[in-house]
Amino acid sequence: MKPMTKENAIDIDKSVDINNEMTNPQVSSLQIPAEEVKIKAEDVRVRYGEKEALFGINLDIPQSKVTSFIGPSGCGKSTFLRCLNRMNDTIDGCSVTGNIHMDGVDILSKQVDTVLLRAKIGMVFQKPNPFPKSIYDNVAYGPRLHGLGNSKSDMDEIVETSLEKVGLLKEVKDRLLEPGTGLSGGQQQRLCIARAIAVDPEILLMDEPCSALDPIATAKIEELIDELRGSYTIVIVTHSMQQAARVSQQTAFFHLGNLVEYGETEQIFTSPQDERTKGYITGRFG
Amino acid sequence: MTELKESMQKAQARLKKRHAAETRFKAFGIGALVFAFLCVVMLFSSIISNGYTGFRQSYMKIDITFDESVIDPQGKRDFDTLNRADYGKIVKQSLYDFFPDVKKRGDKRTLSNLVSSNAAYTLRDMVVADPSLIGTSQSVWVMASDEVDMLIKNVFKREDDESTRPITNKEIAWVEKYESENRIETRFNTNFFTAGDSREPEQAGIRGALMGSALTMLITLALSFPCGVMAAIYLEEFAPKNKFTHIVEVNINNLAAVPSIVFGLLGLAIFLNIFGMPRSAPVAGGFVLALMTLPTIIIASRAALKSIPPSIMEAAIGVGASKMQAVFHHQLPLALPGILTGTIIGMAQALGETAPLLMIGMVAFIADVPGWINDPATVLPVQVYLWADSPERAFVEKTSAAIMVLLGFLITMNALAVLLRKKLERRW
Numbered sequence: 001m002k003p004m005t006k007e008n009a010i011d012i013d014k015s016v017d018i019n020n021e022m023t024n025p026q027v028s029s030l031q032i033p034a035e036e037v038k039i040k041a042e043d044v045r046v047r048y049g050e051k052e053a054l055f056g057i058n059l060d061i062p063q064s065k066v067t068s069f070i071g072p073s074g075c076g077k078s079t080f081l082r083c084l085n086r087m088n089d090t091i092d093g094c095s096v097t098g099n100i101h102m103d104g105v106d107i108l109s110k111q112v113d114t115v116l117l118r119a120k121i122g123m124v125f126q127k128p129n130p131f132p133k134s135i136y137d138n139v140a141y142g143p144r145l146h147g148l149g150n151s152k153s154d155m156d157e158i159v160e161t162s163l164e165k166v167g168l169l170k171e172v173k174d175r176l177l178e179p180g181t182g183l184s185g186g187q188q189q190r191l192c193i194a195r196a197i198a199v200d201p202e203i204l205l206m207d208e209p210c211s212a213l214d215p216i217a218t219a220k221i222e223e224l225i226d227e228l229r230g231s232y233t234i235v236i237v238t239h240s241m242q243q244a245a246r247v248s249q250q251t252a253f254f255h256l257g258n259l260v261e262y263g264e265t266e267q268i269f270t271s272p273q274d275e276r277t278k279g280y281i282t283g284r285f286g
Numbered sequence: 287m288t289e290l291k292e293s294m295q296k297a298q299a300r301l302k303k304r305h306a307a308e309t310r311f312k313a314f315g316i317g318a319l320v321f322a323f324l325c326v327v328m329l330f331s332s333i334i335s336n337g338y339t340g341f342r343q344s345y346m347k348i349d350i351t352f353d354e355s356v357i358d359p360q361g362k363r364d365f366d367t368l369n370r371a372d373y374g375k376i377v378k379q380s381l382y383d384f385f386p387d388v389k390k391r392g393d394k395r396t397l398s399n400l401v402s403s404n405a406a407y408t409l410r411d412m413v414v415a416d417p418s419l420i421g422t423s424q425s426v427w428v429m430a431s432d433e434v435d436m437l438i439k440n441v442f443k444r445e446d447d448e449s450t451r452p453i454t455n456k457e458i459a460w461v462e463k464y465e466s467e468n469r470i471e472t473r474f475n476t477n478f479f480t481a482g483d484s485r486e487p488e489q490a491g492i493r494g495a496l497m498g499s500a501l502t503m504l505i506t507l508a509l510s511f512p513c514g515v516m517a518a519i520y521l522e523e524f525a526p527k528n529k530f531t532h533i534v535e536v537n538i539n540n541l542a543a544v545p546s547i548v549f550g551l552l553g554l555a556i557f558l559n560i561f562g563m564p565r566s567a568p569v570a571g572g573f574v575l576a577l578m579t580l581p582t583i584i585i586a587s588r589a590a591l592k593s594i595p596p597s598i599m600e601a602a603i604g605v606g607a608s609k610m611q612a613v614f615h616h617q618l619p620l621a622l623p624g625i626l627t628g629t630i631i632g633m634a635q636a637l638g639e640t641a642p643l644l645m646i647g648m649v650a651f652i653a654d655v656p657g658w659i660n661d662p663a664t665v666l667p668v669q670v671y672l673w674a675d676s677p678e679r680a681f682v683e684k685t686s687a688a689i690m691v692l693l694g695f696l697i698t699m700n701a702l703a704v705l706l707r708k709k710l711e712r713r714w
Contacts, residue, residue: 085604087603087604090599090603090609092526115606115607115608116606117606118603118604118606119605122604123600123604125601125604127597129595129597129598129601131598131616132598132620141602141605141615142605142606145605145606145607145611192601195601195605196604196605198605199605199606
């Protein structure tokens with residue numbers, strides 16, 4: 001069998017594309033003023049060993065808004081998300097090329113310290129993953145690592161404001177020293193968000209944050225995302241198109257390692273330009 | 287319709303077979319369990335029935351005259367004289383006085399063998415502690431000899447034919463005279479826990495072997511625990527996955543399967559011959575056993591680290607922890623119960639190991655209790671081996687008693703491992 005290369009991968013894409021339009025560069029109806037761009041990705045390519053996962057992504061993510069990535073499983077949306085805080089560094093055999101600028105700084109360069117980068121870019125994962133420690137220690141872990149909140153009262157304040165921001169303070173006020181793993185799934189996920197924002201990041205990356213939660217907990221998280229939007233730039237990967245429609249202002253549709261279409265959420269869901277986007281959001285595949 | 291019915295019938299017939307197979311399988315399982323349990327019961331009952339008497343020792347009350355002309359003829363009363371005096375003679379005299387009819391030399395010698403040679407040391411200690419005893423007469427409890435001890439414990443049976451037991455009718459008559467005056471009793475054998483090895487069974491104790499084992503384990507733990515855990519952390523979390531680390535991994539697994547005697551030979555060739563470590567010493571034994579325990583600890587630690595869900599690592603990395611911080615703040619504490627369990631099991635294995643220690647000379651007869659890691663010593667299982675090899679009947683119970691002590695330690699260690707795991711284990 002011929003090894004999978006970029007060229008024949010694009011051929012496969014073409015066959016899917018009914019209008020036979022070239023997919024690179026992708027359809028983008030979005031015009032973001034340069035000063036509002038928080039993250040600028042140019043020609044980002046990722047490969048896991050021999051296998052190529054992303055074929056040159058160009059994408060601008062605006063500041064203080066919610067951007068959602070949708071697409072079928074294995075389309076590369078999570079991979080791209082993990083490029084943004086260099087989580088892919090921890091995977092053996094994963095290589096990332098291209099440019100990702102955050103506020104004009106190339107975050108893929110070797111000079112960038114990933115520890116500081118990840119303090120600036122918080123991440124929330126698919127499955128709630130609180131540390132098996134107390135609720136307090138869960139939130140305080142990040143600030144302690146980065147030397148924030150040197151005195152006990154400072155730390156208490158950081159923990160309380162973080163929990164307050166995610167609406168968890170009222171629920172757990174009396175049991176801050178109990179293990180975070182004892183909370184319900186939705187509370188655990190909000191605790192993880194509190195942990196991420198305790199280090200005062202600029203960007204929050206969320207990798208399918210509601211996929212392990214029930215509808216009520218999901219609604220709470222979505223509400224929270226809406227509240228947090230003012231203070232943080234949020235990028236969310238989701239399998240639920242309704243969720244993308246509800247919480248995000250921009251939506252990017254990924255397919256087979258390509259960014260197919262990127263635009264205002266409303267426009268993507270009402271009048272998609274690309275046939276594949278149309279097919280996906282109307283449920284013809286995915 | 288008929289076809290369906292037919293297939294249902296077939297299925298029914300098969301169902302019966304399936305149930306029968308299941309019942310049979312369960313019966314096999316229970317049978318295996320019962321067999322294993324019976325083996326354990328047999329092993330333990332054999333050891334305990336042989337060994338429980340080892341924790342008791344017969345003592346005889348003899349009337350001693352602390353004769354000044356024997357102990358301190360010049361009346362100096364200094365430590366040297368008192369320490370060196372011929373107390374054996376006094377003990378013998380006491381026995382001769384008790385049986386004035388015994389006149390023949392041979393009989394006299396046999397008679398004097400009723401009490402342990404340890405009796406002389408008992409008297410010496412008494413006199414050294416209190417020289418005013420000299421010139422007085424006292425009733426003193428002294429250790430009986432191993433043969434008398436065996437007679438009292440009914441190992442040598444009086445009703446047996448004289449030629450089949452190592453103790454003669456004459457000796458039995460003498461012992462019975464002591465018995466009739468209530469001058470013989472059995473007590474808890476403290477000597478067994480306070481004395482080192484001895485050629486005389488009644489004087490032999492496991493203190494030396496216990497100390498030897500403790501010192502050896504100390505060295506083993508100090509070497510293998512940090513090395514093993516560090517190696518496991520590096521291999522599991524930091525090492526690049528390439529051919530070299532793969533070879534290392536395979537060889538660690540191989541190492542766990544190497545017969546222990548080979549480690550003994552290696553220790554002899556390298557630690558003793560090249561590095562010049564002292565022979566028969568816990569330091570060399572500890573090094574050898576550390577080599578043997580390392581793969582166990584590395585494998586257990588890696589398994590423990592691997593069982594931590596990667597989401598914990600991601601969470602830590604995600605809030606900006608470095609890899610090392612993530613490992614030491616989260617992975618390692620969570621893996622600790624598994625690591626400790628592996629370590630304790632490895633140590634228990636090392637505690638019961640004999641073969642490699644034979645190669646480095648820890649099998650020598652050593653009567654002194656070792657004080658530090660470079661003193662000659664032996665360890666508990668080797669002591670068991672040495673005693674099992676001794677011809678005296680009284681060593682049989684000592685052997686079993688030593689096995690009981692060894693098993694006690696092993697069971698305690700394994701229980702500790704289970705307890706630690708239960709206590710420290712955290713679920714999420």
